[in-house]
Amino acid sequence: MAAACQLGPGQRAVVSQLPLCYISSMKVRAIQFSPTLGNSEKNLQSHISHVSRAVRDGCELIVFPELSLSGYHLKDLACDIALKQGGREWRELEKLSKKIDIIVGAPLEEDAGIIYNAALYFAKGKWRHTHRKVQLPNYGMFEERMIFKPGDDFRTFKIGTMTAGILICREILFPMLAYLYFIQKTDLLIGISNSPQRGIGKDGVSSFQLWETMGYVFSQFYHQNYVFVNRVGFEDGIGFGGGSFFARAGQGICRKAKYVEEDMLDAVILPADVRRARLASNYLRDEQPQLVLKELQRILHA
Amino acid sequence: MLKIKCELVEKILVSAIRDSIHKNGFKNAIVGVSGGLDSAVVLALCQKALGARHTFALLLPYRASAPESLEHGKAVCAKYKVPFEVIDISAAVDAYFDRFPADTPLQIGNKCARERMSVLYDFSVRKKALVAGTSNKSELLVGYSTQFGDSAAAFLPIGDLYKTQVFELASHLGIPEAIIAKKPSADLWPGQTDEGEIGIAYKDLDIILHLMIDRRWDEGEIIEHGYALPLIRRIKKMIVNSQFKRTMPPVIKLHPRTVGIDFRYLRDWNK
Numbered sequence: 001m002a003a004a005c006q007l008g009p010g011q012r013a014v015v016s017q018l019p020l021c022y023i024s025s026m027k028v029r030a031i032q033f034s035p036t037l038g039n040s041e042k043n044l045q046s047h048i049s050h051v052s053r054a055v056r057d058g059c060e061l062i063v064f065p066e067l068s069l070s071g072y073h074l075k076d077l078a079c080d081i082a083l084k085q086g087g088r089e090w091r092e093l094e095k096l097s098k099k100i101d102i103i104v105g106a107p108l109e110e111d112a113g114i115i116y117n118a119a120l121y122f123a124k125g126k127w128r129h130t131h132r133k134v135q136l137p138n139y140g141m142f143e144e145r146m147i148f149k150p151g152d153d154f155r156t157f158k159i160g161t162m163t164a165g166i167l168i169c170r171e172i173l174f175p176m177l178a179y180l181y182f183i184q185k186t187d188l189l190i191g192i193s194n195s196p197q198r199g200i201g202k203d204g205v206s207s208f209q210l211w212e213t214m215g216y217v218f219s220q221f222y223h224q225n226y227v228f229v230n231r232v233g234f235e236d237g238i239g240f241g242g243g244s245f246f247a248r249a250g251q252g253i254c255r256k257a258k259y260v261e262e263d264m265l266d267a268v269i270l271p272a273d274v275r276r277a278r279l280a281s282n283y284l285r286d287e288q289p290q291l292v293l294k295e296l297q298r299i300l301h302a
Numbered sequence: 303m304l305k306i307k308c309e310l311v312e313k314i315l316v317s318a319i320r321d322s323i324h325k326n327g328f329k330n331a332i333v334g335v336s337g338g339l340d341s342a343v344v345l346a347l348c349q350k351a352l353g354a355r356h357t358f359a360l361l362l363p364y365r366a367s368a369p370e371s372l373e374h375g376k377a378v379c380a381k382y383k384v385p386f387e388v389i390d391i392s393a394a395v396d397a398y399f400d401r402f403p404a405d406t407p408l409q410i411g412n413k414c415a416r417e418r419m420s421v422l423y424d425f426s427v428r429k430k431a432l433v434a435g436t437s438n439k440s441e442l443l444v445g446y447s448t449q450f451g452d453s454a455a456a457f458l459p460i461g462d463l464y465k466t467q468v469f470e471l472a473s474h475l476g477i478p479e480a481i482i483a484k485k486p487s488a489d490l491w492p493g494q495t496d497e498g499e500i501g502i503a504y505k506d507l508d509i510i511l512h513l514m515i516d517r518r519w520d521e522g523e524i525i526e527h528g529y530a531l532p533l534i535r536r537i538k539k540m541i542v543n544s545q546f547k548r549t550m551p552p553v554i555k556l557h558p559r560t561v562g563i564d565f566r567y568l569r570d571w572n573k
Contacts, residue, residue, distance in 0.1 A: 034321075036572065036573065037568060037570050037571060037572065037573060038567075038571050038572045039572050073568045073570075075566035075567055075568065076559075076565065076566045076567055077567060077571065197314065200306050200307070200310070200311060201305065201306065201307070202305035202306060202307055203307060204307045204310050205307075205310065205314075233321065234317075234318050234321045234322070234570070235568055235570045236568045236569050236570050237318065237322075237457065237458075237461075239314055239317070239318055259310070259313075260310075260313050260314055260317050261317070
């Protein structure tokens with residue numbers, strides 16, 4: 001297991017000068033594991049076990065990968081195992097969240113027969129936030145549009161004092177979607193993924209580079225603390241590559257889990273890093289969303 | 303163009319083999335070892351994934367097989383300390399053709415491939431093992447295999463590696479040099495070589511396949527890369543004509559949900 005990111009003594013001194021909302025920190029654990037396809041009960045037990053251990057280790061937030069409760073290639077399984085608000089699994093997750101904040105991925109049936117690929121945040125014994133995946137890949141080995149209804153928004157929510165946002169897998173590869181969180185002043189961006197490893201060459205697997213490139217962009221240019229959690233394991237020969245990582249605001253990737261194998265990654269998130277990054281090169285201050293909006297309208301309505 | 307990072311490929315394939323065996327409730331893999339490159343690589347990967355104690359090899363020569371094939375098969379088993387058994391399939395194959403004489407060597411070759419499959423699957427029960435297939439991407443794409451013969455397996459560990467990449471991985475894994483150095487052959491009849499039968503060297507076939515399949519280049523782009531149109535077209539025809547070997551047989555749809563069409567579940571359902 002990788003160790004938590006450490007701060008230098010100089011950084012601590014700066015933190016102590018900040019307003020209260022910037023002093024807090026949060027110990028986050030990313031779980032890089034292999035769910036069993038279509039066995040939500042077994043997967044829930046895995047979640048319970050990881051949560052217990054994270055609580056013992058003093059973590060405050062635990063993040064599981066995309067579709068962590070179900071597995072990825074759901075095809076006709078989705079309707080049989082979709083999570084339902086108020087159902088037994090839902091209540092179990094709420095109960096688990098009394099001691100630690102939890103983000104899980106699940107097929108979510110909000111209305112009868114309508115299923116979303118969702119990320120759910122539970123804290124202090126209650127459900128707090130749902131992000132419904134907007135960018136559903138539907139090409140090559142992917143067929144998410146056959147299963148899920150796309151979501152339609154990117155809303156932030158609070159994790160402790162931090163403003164957070166969630167992206168699910170392919171959404172991470174659309175920089176404009178992370179931008180939407182950037183202009184909502186997120187301190188913590190969470191990307192959860194089921195990325196199949198593909199594109200082998202002499203330098204390794206090209207799909208690994210996709211996620212790390214975006215992590216660098218979010219950290220350096222959107223000044224967000226970014227936790228990327230990818231699953232591992234195989235489904236009918238399709239392997240999921242892992243390589244979860246933590247990118248500190250303004251500093252790039254500072255911790256990375258193993259590729260291919262199960263692993264855990266701990267990181268201490270400091271909102272103060274966001275402030276430091278903004279002061280160093282204030283892209284947020286200089287960003288002109290109104291101009292972007294005006295130009296988008298001009299382009300779209302031309 | 304086709305170079306691979308062998309350490310990572312090994313890690314992925316070893317992990318995948320372990321996953322395939324264990325999630326299906328098995329501990330063991332069985333490999334038909336021909337004395338050639340592909341089965342040597344698969345044997346090595348299974349041994350690394352499961353250990354020699356959980357890997358078993360069957361050497362299944364026919365009377366027309368090259369004698370060196372058996373020696374090379376034994377050498378690779380010895381190298382990886384994998385237990386093996388030699389079962390000569392000549393009597394079983396010849397008993398059939400004594401009654402129904404073959405018109406072509408291909409018939410004998412296909413019968414041998416299916417006889418080996420039959421023995422492998424019987425031993426998979428005896429050894430409580432899953433059959434690890436040895437097909438590579440080049441032969442899967444051009445259909446250079448016997449349907450329900452060498453293409454039959456529980457999983458295909460090197461099925462997404464072109465033959466030239468299997469060579470690279472073999473060197474990385476330390477497969478005996480004599481196996482790497484010899485001309486690839488299905489060894490179905492004396493003097494047979496893959497490249498002679500397919501009609502093109504693997505180094506060219508693999509590049510054309512990679513450009514056509516993985517990179518989706520069109521004919522014009524592949525011609526600019528230095529290959530002749532008739533060759534490109536011939537390879538394309540081999541791919542199209544062998545599609546039946548890569549899919550399950552069509553089921554005639556009558557009900558709302560039909561196996562193979564819209565009854566959609568992975569093999570790894572609940573695994």
